[in-house]
Amino acid sequence: MTATADKPAAEAVETVTLTIDGTEVTVPKGTLIIRAAEQIGIEIPRFCDHPALKPAGACRQCLVDVASPGPDGNLRAFPKPQASCTMTVTNGMVVNTQHTSEEADRAQKGVMELLLINHPLDCPVCDKGGECPLQNQAMSHGRPESRFVDVKRVFEKPLALSSEILLDRERCVLCQRCTRFSKEIAGDAFIDLQNRGAQQQIGTFDEDVLDFDGYRPVGAAAEDEAGKAFSSYYSGNTVQICPVGALTSAAYRFRSRPFDLVSSPAISEHDSSGSAIRIDHRRGKILRRLADNDPVVNEDWITDKDRFAFAWQNLDDRLARPLVRKDGELVEVSWPEALAAAAAGIRAATAEPEEGDARTAGVLVGGRVTLEDAYAYAKLARTVLGTNDVDSRARAASDEEQAFLGSAVAGTGMGVTFGDLEKAPTVLMVGFEPEDEGGVVFLRLRKSLGRQQVLTVAPFLSRGAEKLAATLVPTAPGQEAAALSGLADDAREALSQPGAVIVLGERVAESAGGFTAAQELAAATGARLAWIPRRAGERGAVEAGALPGLLPGGRAASSKAARAAVAEAWGVDSLPEKPGRDTAGILAAAAAGEIGALVVGGVSASDLAADVPAALDAVDFVVSLEVRRSDIASRADVVLPVAPPSEKSGTFVNWEGRLRSFATAIRTDAMSDHRVLDLLARELGAALGTGTVEAVNSELAALGAAGTGERAAAPKAKAAKPAKPAKGQAALATWHQLVDEGALQAGEPYLAGTGRVAVARLSQATADALGVARTVTVASERGAIELPAVVTDMVDGVIWLPLKSPGSWVARDLGASAGATVSVKGAE
């Protein structure tokens, strides 16, 4: 037996051998002719065909001559040319494309001529000009002159499908890629074909186009629940796959010619998926971002946030030079002056006083920084500032979460992957909204629609979960642990199937006992656990040890052996032993006057429930590392500008644990956080060794993962008792919408326009009990939020608010996170 024959049967792929243009090719059974041809470098022109979409056979551009053996074994030619994008290969098939068949060539030229009769000759002003499949294929397969002398069909233009997506109908070749993407991939069927014949057009539901001839449609079909016509988080993909210039984005329309752009590969900074993107820029300015194909991560797609949210880094408040507070005002100074001022300030604020203990320093790192940056913050805290008070979780966090991350996530390498999620027979989601918090994770799950059972532990079935045909495990916020322990038998059984996955979102940290219960459930059922945080830098920060209880590689800061190992690698005598505090703890200590100096990078104060301004005011000295003049930067004593991801190189570790390294797309003199921290440490008299990405990565490689006895123990936390809201109160449920007012979405009004309208959700019973009708006011001791109320089929006694949407900044305005009890009343 050969080695190949030993492989399990499941891996054997049945193949088919055929001949295309005289070249024999062997491909898996079921392959389309057009794909088989691609494999031997024969390109057949096409428009409607897209490898990620189901075959349509609509444009007829890919017609080829086909002959296949009949039952008697003799070759029989098909009487007509066949669409190579819809026909699968068979053994012995003989295909002749435009290169070897006059008939195929004539058919393709004929279709091309027909495609162009109604297509405007506006290539010189069309955004697609220069990268247009129609333009290119008209050049390679079309007639040099048009024979069409009649009247072209025209439409009003452009039609705004949403604030972001514009449609020029007269350019459309009706390939239906956009509608097929919307239906098959995103599940947002807000656009479709309307009318027929040459008047057929893509659009949102339009009574005028459909011509109801006196009849009226029933119900509000024209709008989705948010009152938007084409409100999809993935709508930008339709622009990218449009083979002509029919779909354009408001942000890029008429801004540039593709041949004037420089394209750089990059990784999206917007979520923990680490989607591959392409940044197109011109003279140092980003003009657009596109999805790059990465078969193992984002495949062909990205979210609209990945695509459109890049204006934030070039807004007017972008920091170009360091700032130092002089006489109460922040003024621009040179780097040496700023670094010296920062070092002096930190030294003074943490100096040994004449009596009592010295005040310490703390480090707050947002979840947006790269692995290398997080490492530098963590190392600075422990070796230079002598504290474990460092935390990258600028959100609700818990010690239980830290124990979970330390015992099961950090330093474990690649765990559950996108591919595993797709193949999983059952996926249980806890504290995780796939569409809002997962981005392309949602698309992967949706790919398995019908083959996968999805369960979601949530207060209600969100639209994203509904599109996954998920089963709701109705759970009040904070009660996730109880929901997991009390999971029904059939759900447990489903999770016992090989390959089942339990997805834990970052919001599980808001629910006492959640991680413990999830680990128990995983152990009992054999399901694998995947932690999918929201921000791009979260996993990297966990790996780098930018958490109070974690050292690099998953080592527990509480472990003497771990501390000794890391101290040795870092060339210091010892690491601080005193347990560190998390973000909330650090801010509380700061407010209490225990902390003298804070180093803050990449944190938005408005993301935190704590009273950040009060804490910052109580601290003697604040150093802020920021791209823009943020709410924290404006309260800092020294502000050190750092580079946004497009202007630096580094690594995001995505939720899978996959290293997503990226190079500098746009060269500027902006420095990465890790380099700025290295300079700052030098001023403080220490060598941090984080001057370059290479230096950090070689240190990380040398450190490796935690050894035996160096890890934290698995979490053992008790489930929270169910809250009993008093009269006029409800338990708060909240999470981020994908498109909201997050800091990295600033300056992009077209994208913001596609976001879902902020509403408060509550059940009918809750609304009745609280006397809520149209509008609701949700209040805490800090403040109040007023939003339109939407009665939703959901858990009673709970009110849901979007976490940071227009008019609903929950952390800042209520100072509360999920599970908190808030007072609710109706308003007129």
Added chain:
Amino acid sequence: MTELVPVLSATWADEKSWSLDTYTAAGGYAPLKKALGMAPGDLIQAVKDSGLRGRGGAGFPTGMKWGFLPPDDGGPRYLVVNADESEPGTCKDIPTMMSAPHALVEGVIITSFAIGCNHAFIYLRGEVVHVYRRLLQAVREAYEAGHLGKNIHGSGFDLDVTVHAGAGAYICGEETALLDSLEGRRGQPRLKPPFPAVAGLYARPTVVNNVESVASVPSIVDKGVEWFTAMGTERSKGMGLFSLSGHVTRPGQYEAPLGITLRELLELAGGIREGHELKFWTPGGSSTPIFTQDHLDTPLDYESVGAAGSMLGTRALQLFDDTTCVVRAVTRWTEFYKHESCGKCTPCREGTYWLTQILKRIEKGQGTQADIQQLLDTCDSIAGRSFCALGDGATSSIISSVKLFREEYEAHVEQGGCPFDHAASALFEYADAPEEAHA
């Protein structure tokens, strides 16, 4: 001389021909009782043996279509009757359902019993509201008489029939577009395979048959395979409705054995309009290549018509006498295809749009000689390239008319206008008619 054989049309002249009583009095629903006593397999075999071919135009053997259904897997399987008759010139199913809806209903029950279907659908062209009412009434009567519903006549066989009115689209006569439309989707043809026999309505095994095919089944059960095969020609068995329209003395439905000639039919119909001669005609509706006087003796069966360069289609014989401008007639048909193109594929959508403009120009005398070649070239880019057969059908009359009457196209170009008197070809008072009628 071939005689007429009124089978489907036998009771059309009776008092209240559409009612259950009239139909039953004429022997209706006796075949149903006979069929319920037979094994379903034998019924399928009988229809196979009868040689009945699809009367919707394509002529695919009906029994063979039934036989394509996969073995029973316990799940539902459907019969869908294609009653979306909308081809210009075709007018046989509408009168059948109007005058003898029970013939269709009985056919539906027997066919469903044969193929193991418990829920059948009749997809009716939406514009014919009066036929819709007749069908609904016939189905209601059949339920009341116990021909439909649970345990039909104690046979243990259950059947429900749903009559669905479409929204008026020619494309929904294409069987897969019909299925999509019936499912509530946009009516556009589906990619095949899978064929409806494997995954049709609601992705279940489905037989889609034309009204006349299904309505012919009871007579085959009743009178026997030999009676049926005794009619017609070697490979085109049985009778069929021949719909004569246009410049003919007595237009209407002539039910005759397949293989009858137009010469014979014209004799029965009183000939071409008095004082005129036949110029051209369609053997099977506007999507079949046109014929001329040379084809008066072509047997109207699938093979002979095909051999003569056209298609038997739906036996919609539209007759045009010497007053008719062929360019004008072809332009009207092409406008129809332009209007009815579903828009899914490029050749049909764009091609019919272009053809219409060229034809209109030629008709108005604004065309060039090059336009005539352009017509043929554009047809060449559509025929055989489109997603479904609608595109092919749109080109038939153009290609055949240019071939047969090229000089007439050239005359339009040379004279700078139409050489015909449009009033002479009208069958109504042309001068008094509203402007739309002059189109």
